[in-house]
Amino acid sequence: MPSGRISGAHGQVLADPTGGTTAVAIANLNKWDLNLDTDKIDVTAFQDTNKVYVQGLPDIKGTIGGWWDSAELTIFNIALGTVACYLKLVPSSLDATTFFAGKAWLSSAIAVDAKGAVSINGNFVAAGSWALTHP
């Protein structure tokens, strides 16, 4: 299992539009990010010397981005559907057994600019439990 600092060049986003776990790589993407920010609940009381918080649940959300190709419409089909998809986010396909995955509600967008390539992006929030898998 490779370890150490890595390049994002071998990142990967896989999805199963049916919500199952048979995820297939989505082509033409060049970016994903995942935010695991947790709720912080203020429980500061009299005589505390600083503010004190307790931690709530992680609010799983993130984005994906890439280039438009009419042969790869997965993220648009998911966004226009009514089923939560299964997303698998792999930091590097060279270490494909380490990934984040879970069910998600995925929205998508397309941007067309006369001065550049047509780009796509999407954002998602959790539709079920997410987990980090690491051997």
Add this chain to the structure above:
Amino acid sequence: MASTWDVDAALLAKLQADAQLVAIATDGIWFGETKATALKWVQVTQIDHGDEQMFETVAYETVLYQIVAIIQNTSAVPAINAGVRIHAVLTGLTRTTFTPANYVLMEVRRTTRIRYNERDKSNADLIWQHDGAQYELLLAPTG
């Protein structure tokens, strides 16, 4: 395997296939320098190149070419006419008419027009006319 050399060759072939341009640039259309005795020719050079990355591979390449007609003449008209033909050839490229091996053309755009003249360094009565432009080609590798 996609190689930008194939884009260079396909572009040169397109320019060399334009009969009107060839009729003006009678000493040929070349990548880089040409023979020392050339008086009417078109010079193609690559000015810049960039890869736009996506996961695992290159999404598309950007290649900036400078294509200039260089013609010895006190009149600018032949060079201007050559520049018009260069522009017509480049703006006429589409993904169906310009098909370098292992690439799909995404876009062609002119970034800078070029026009100037200069005196010959050994004979001040001779003028070298330059007319053309820099063109940015965006191409997606397919293999």
